[in-house]
Ligand SMILES: Nc1ncnc2c1ncn2[C@@H]1O[C@H](COP(=O)(O)OP(=O)(O)OP(=O)(O)O)[C@@H](O)[C@H]1O
């Protein structure tokens with residue numbers, strides 16, 4: 001949705017893309033002018049050329065796919081588990097007693113500390129990475145779901161009960177739809193960390209993926225390839241977040257706040 | 263035969279405050295089958311609370327409420343309520359809101375669509391079927407709430423200032439519609455209002471509630487003289503005189 005630029009005002013696309021374009025231009029120029037060592041910072045143009053080659057051979061795409069797969073698998077598992085636990089915590093006293101202390105301890109903890117344990121338990125393949133992603137993402141999802149479900153307007157629940165919805169069905173008919181905005185907020189907060197953690201775990205333990213791809217390139221001193229990895233991660237992250245934002249806005253068409261730009 | 267009986271009904275809110283709030287104290291009231299009763303009283307005297315108790319949403323602190331001789335224990339579609347603040351489902355469209363109760367009762371899609379459309383047209387919201395509540399004005403939302411409750415065709419109608427947010431013309435039209443539905447389908451109606459004239463025009467009996475803690479102060483017969491403007495004004499004046507004593511106390 002781009003409103004026609006009014007006279008005397010800067011067009012939206014310019015505002016939006018000016019700063020990334022400026023940074024990229026500065027990058028290219030500083031290398032061209034010989035201000036930095038092209039080994040430490042290869043020119044943008046040569047990185048893009050290299051990226052084109054890597055894409056043509058399919059090599060980087062394979063690794064990108066591995067990263068996306070692990071991030072999504074871990075994120076979806078965290079969503080399923082996190083929403084369930086969040087709902088239970090909000091609706092059931094015993095679950096609250098059980099999960100609330102765990103969440104308060106676990107939320108601020110640097111979860112990556114568990115990576116060594118997970119490698120021990122699940123090996124160095126996909127499983128340990130996915131579990132790591134799930135563990136990282138689950139906390140914001142639990143707490144957003146809990147918050148959403150425990151703040152549902154009681155009149156909405158009464159309305160449903162009044163029109164014949166049973167006590168148990170209220171969860172599906174009212175509590176979940178009413179807390180959907182908060183739940184989706186939690187998912188949106190958790191989503192970037194899914195990618196971050198995937199890449200970090202790939203750097204720590206072998207098994208390919210963009211993290212592994214970059215670490216390997218660094219070991220062989222292929223600086224352009226390292227930067228190709230960074231560029232691809234940036235593109236993948238931006239694309240996934242954009243898709244996520246669209247899905248969210250579509251689901252929340254009824255919700256006033258979701259009309260705001262995110 | 264009595265349809266609804268309040269016997270010594272009492273409601274105390276414990277709340278977070280150190281002092282519990284006695285909202286209603288010792289209300290006795292009997293409503294006949296198919297009777298239209300209005301309830302007036304100062305703000306905060308417990309009118310909404312009374313409806314919520316009968317709706318089965320709140321627990322009693324004392325006394326008993328019986329419907330058809332059976333004690334009220336939980337909410338049910340036999341006692342349809344129009345909430346003071348509408349309580350529409352924001353994630354459902356106007357049509358989705360009005361259809362909700364019918365769908366919950368297992369009615370088929372085509373049939374409930376037709377019934378819902380009838381009530382949407384009745385409240386003059388044709389064309390807004392696919393609009394979400396947050397895009398409607400307060401008065402429009404109130405009309406959706408009205409249509410939603412009427413669509414369920416409950417035996418007992420609990421209405422909490424259902425025309426409060428409407429302009430004078432719409433209010434007048436919907437008052438007539440409500441009377442029409444009431445006389446055609448024979449329902450028992452409990453109607454809370456701030457407007458004593460409205461109480462006289464619609465109801466057969468007007469219950470005046472005291473300032474908090476709410477008790478029944480007086481009951482005034484308003485069943486006669488509906489067509490006569492002067493008689494309506496006189497009755498309204500009579501209710502107003504009783505009500506004024508309570509308003510001064512708050
Ligand atoms: N959940 C609650 N917790 C504590 N106090 C409450 C609660 N709900 C209502 N009350 C109190 O009970 C009293 C009656 O409230 P109620 O909403 O029934 O009044 P009302 O007659 O409907 O007023 P109005 O005409 O303004 O709608 C008020 O004094 C209010 O402060």
Ligand SMILES: [Mg+2]
Nearest residue numbers: 309310346422
């Ligand atoms: Mg009220």
